Amino acid sequence: MQYLTLRSDQVGPVDKYVLLSILALSAIGVFAVYSAIGFLAATKGGGDTEALLFKHLFRVGLALVAMGVFSVINYRALAAVSRFLLIGSILLLLAVQVLGVVSGGAARWLNVMGFIFQPSDLAKVSLLLFVASLLAQKQLYVKSFSRAFAPIFIWIMATIGAIGISDLSTAAVVLTAVMIMCFIARVSVGHILMVGLLGLTLAYGMLSTSPQRAARLEAFVGVKMFLNTDDIDYSNRAELYQSEQAKMAIAQGGLLGVGPGKSVQRDFLPAPYNDFIYAIIAEEYGIVGALFLLSLFLVILFRGLLRVARKAPDPLGLFLAVGIVVMLTMYGFVHAGVSSNLLPVTGLPLPFVSYGGTSLLANGIMAGILLNISRQVDIAA
């Protein structure tokens, strides 16, 4: 059993580049959400934009507190209980299918005493912790299919499957992040390709049962891939509208943007405070602002991998740092890709920026774990 916290002589300072990037993202998020939330406020919040802003501020605060708390909890202690966390979150995911609040076409939320709780957020953190600890344990024979790959793989697929029932895009991003973690942990490339293939097959199967989603993907790629989409006319549908409106936001912003709080497209993009907040940022702060935001994620990527992961005190810390960094940055870049019409429309939030409860909290916890690893960098070296 690991110590829950470490003595002060066992830890150093947190990585300030990662910390500052996260704080900067949170600050940008507050401004962007404030601007983007007006329409939601007018429609559902009785016109009180400020009430929704305070709600967001509270959640950001909560996420940052969680980050602080987890930055002092020894990650090894978390890894030790990760098996139970994962089993718990898989059960929760399945519970959502039964009890979930139906919203936006797919059941992804659980209403816990008035709080909208998204179990996939807990599942992805648990999965990273558990897979990282398995990879660390089995590092010596990690290329073995039966001793290492198969036992790890069963857990991954169980979790991804549970997420993917209702949220294919989150499943895809989480699977990619976990597989990259496995890749860096020296898992055989062949095995990884196998998983990738399996994932694609699974995704294809899922899409085949849902002609609407299949048609959405076809509409984006522009290639006919599915047999069940013949009857579905996808032109002029909501997603096409969203991506067009997002493009308009970017065009409207130009190089330097229209200025804070002056977005026009927030009144036209559905969920501008969440799935398309990057487009609103591009509109208000221009390409310059949008690229600055991406650069913050790049800081987390480079600093997280080359400094925190590389200098991690043990393989567990290394793999965990990789998983967290890849997860956060993949979310960020995929969200930006969707908002700029580079990728098909999915409902992924922008980490630390988007309005939304559990995703902010999960990102805060992951950032806290990453910072905890960063505190042990120099001690081990």
Added chain:
Amino acid sequence: MELKDQILARMYVVITLISLLPVLVGLQLLRVSAIDGDDLREIVQVQSTELRTIPALRGEIFDATERPLVVNIERVDIALDPMEKGFSDRETEFYQRLSKKSGTPVSTLRSRVRNRASKQYIMLARDVTMTSEDLRWFSSVPGVLPEGSTTRRYNHGSAAAHVLGVAGIDAGQSGLEFEFNEVLRGTDGQRVMRKDRQNRLKLIPGSGERPPVHGESLYLTIDLVRQSILEEELERGAIEGKASWAAAVALDPNTGEIIAMANWPTYDPNRVGSYPMAARRNHVVEDKIEPGSVIKVVPAVAAVESGAIAMSDSIDTGDGTLQQGRFTIRDMHPNGTISFSEVIMLSSNVGTAIVAEDMSEAMMYQYARQFGFNQKTGIELPGEVDTRLKQTKMWDATTKSAMSRGYAIEASPLQVALAYGALANGGLLMKPYIVRERRNAEGFVTWRAQPDSVRRVFSRETAATLMPAFESVVSEDGTAPLAHVEGLRIAGKTGTARKAGPKGYLPGKYRATFVGFWPVENPQVVLAIVMDEPGKSMYGGIVAAPVFQRVTERWMARMPQLAEYVQMDGEPDEVNEPVLVPDAAGQPVPIARRRMLASGLKMTNAKDDFHTAVLVQDLSAGTETLLSVPVRLTAEPDTVQTMPDLEGLSAREAMAWLKALHVDVVMSGHGTVVRQSPEPGAALGNSARLTLN
């Protein structure tokens, strides 16, 4: 360390691959912004902004004493941005006024604003009817956004219809409405509003709002009362004289101000569609006619001014016929040897022809031109006819003579009146005008008419010399004794002209004219009357002069400044005679008004609305009162519950009024209402039966 190197290598691969994503995103941003940017920004503009027109209020039209002749009825939707700065200061009054206008209680309005969906925009009331003044008040409240349409109301129906004209949705079609369309219309303002995907609107703070410039109002020289009298008498004269149409114009010879201008048949600009086009023609300015004998003022002035003849010079008119080329000129009666004065008094054609013989063609042409028969008068009305004199080189042997008797020359009734205006004022041809002032929406005068003469046509002495001859026309011996008014000195001239068709003169068709002015000592009014194809008599002295006389008598009573010129032998007529006040209780206001007017009474302070009934009249029914005392009515909206008394109304009027009360009408017979069911005072139902006789 082989393990660690392998991990590091794989880490670089991962970093490289993941870093590609933001690079692609960056390129995509540039592509969207730079390549498709213009089109996309265009779409943003279209989908997110709405240009709302703030309509300018059309100017209104008032008579010489500032009675409103043409007003606007505004049907307005009232939207509100309650967040606008300054709204809260005027909130209370705003809700009260809107509640009054819309009938929605203040509490309901307030709760609607409290529970509005959009923070900055709520449509508070639709289709509220109000005056332009109300609308201007609502527009002045910060955050209030009135939008709607205007309908034109001609307050006095057909009164001055040909002068006022008609305005359509936003453009005048005829009369002053057309001529001054640009002035009346003003310039619409514009408001840029932002809208979202649910088409909810909000104001853009500091957006380029352009306020409307409201139209200017016209203040006319026309006097409503005199205009109405002229119209009544013209109609009566036209019907009695069996004319196909009649036209009349009165002006002030000293200034050129038009006092009244009337045509019969006429029309109601409020219901212009139900009248034939012919009824809309303003013959006074749009028709050119051969004036006949009234033109004799031209050769008379020419002869006297040139010294060719004196008033007392004898002229032998022989047996009343004169052969000139292939034409025989005839007088009404043989007059023998008469003075030049008598030539005018008796309107001797032979005598005029003899006088004209001594005149050169150039002289005749020159005087006709001087009198303005070769140019438009410049009156501010559309469609003024362009009269042209034939050049002398185009004249044949009889042209000069024909012209001296009012043929081979054309003039509008207005030109004839102006020519006599010159005689009345001592030789000046005045430029006529009908708009005295223009005022902007704030009430400031933006333009004021200045009396202007076109030219001096002849000398004062000539005018003075000729005056007695023209005064004698309106005597027992002259051609127009019927124009005579007891106690008032009037000068004038009759005219009768054969009516020309496309192929020469029409047999048995004439135009009869009388033009005159008074008082001779200091002429204030020139009045010209023209009757087309009168069936009763072809002579202006018979069909037109009586109209002149009756109009003059009735106008005199309203012109105290004339007192010093009126010499009465007997007892003066009691003008302010007592009358009995009719019963207006329970009647819709317009009907009550009509009943009061029929008794010669004015009434005040009640809104013309068919749903508003009179509750109290300050002078009760049957009381004796004087005409000059107005009856004060107290009326309440939406109180009409009983059948009004329709007896004596025309079918059209009764019909229009009952329709306004949503009552279906079954009629039998023609003429005016003699019986009605339900009886007056009975409960107002859905249908009514009227018997006419």
